[in-house]
Amino acid sequence: QRKFADMNELNEDLKIIQHDVQRSTRILENLLLLARLDPSQAEELPKNQLDMTVLMEDVYTQLENFAQAKAIRYTVHQYAQRTHVYGNYELIYTCVRNVLDNAIRYTPVGGQIDVELLNEQDHLIIKIQDEGNTLDAALLTQLGQRFFRALGTKQPGTGLGLSITKKIIELHQGRVDFSLSAQGGLIVKLILPNAS
Incomplete structure (x- = not known):
């Protein structure tokens, strides 16, 4: 890009190459993360008491521009x-x-995302519900499998995000539940033990 900065006709091709390199890098980083998350090493993870309301705010702050661009x-x-x-x-x-x-x-422009924090017995449930594309109920059992992506999706991705999420939550003695949303999309519940 530096060498051919004055050649406008190459700009689009260089952007495509850069996008492909970034995507390949993300895939590699995700694969390395999955490989390192060995359930037998769960006790070796450095852990602290986390306030999930604060963590949720941190996440949304990072994704806020993305959500606003779609008027969600x-x-x-x-x-x-x-x-x-x-x-x-x-x-x-x-x-x-x-x-x-x-x-x-996966939520359409102008759509709605609802987040709920609930307690159930000794667990905290983070429930995230969207208005995404309607999923076939049969596909719910495949969510969280490595590289699984529903046919026809036009969104970029590697099919690793939910499998990484599932593995991380299991390393914290929790679980992830998927169900269909009445809004037409997906409900994901992250269920974690409350700090004692």
Whole structure:
């Protein structure tokens, strides 16, 4: 790009090459992250007490421009009395970011994303619901599998985000549930043990 900055006819080709390199880099980084997340090493993860309301705000701040560009309405309902979990900030951040990024990508322009924080017994549930494309119920069981992407999707991606999310949550003794949203999209529940 520096060498041929004065050749406007090459700009578009160089942008395509740069986009492909960035996408390949993201795939490689995701694969390396998956390979490093060995369930037998869960106890070795550096963990701290995390306030999920603060973490959720951090994630949305990073994705806010993306949501605003699509005029997406975003609401948070906090019903949880206990919002602290014991975990690795970077990994839990990655989970929430992956799910919220997907919700924004698949929600149509002017759509709605609802986030709820709930307590159920000794667990915190982060429920993210979008107005994305209607999913076939049969596909729900395949969500979270490596490289799985629903046919016909026009959104860029590697099919690794939800599998990474699922693995990280399992490393924190939690689970991820997928269900169909009454709004026409997807509901993802990140279920984590509350910090004692």
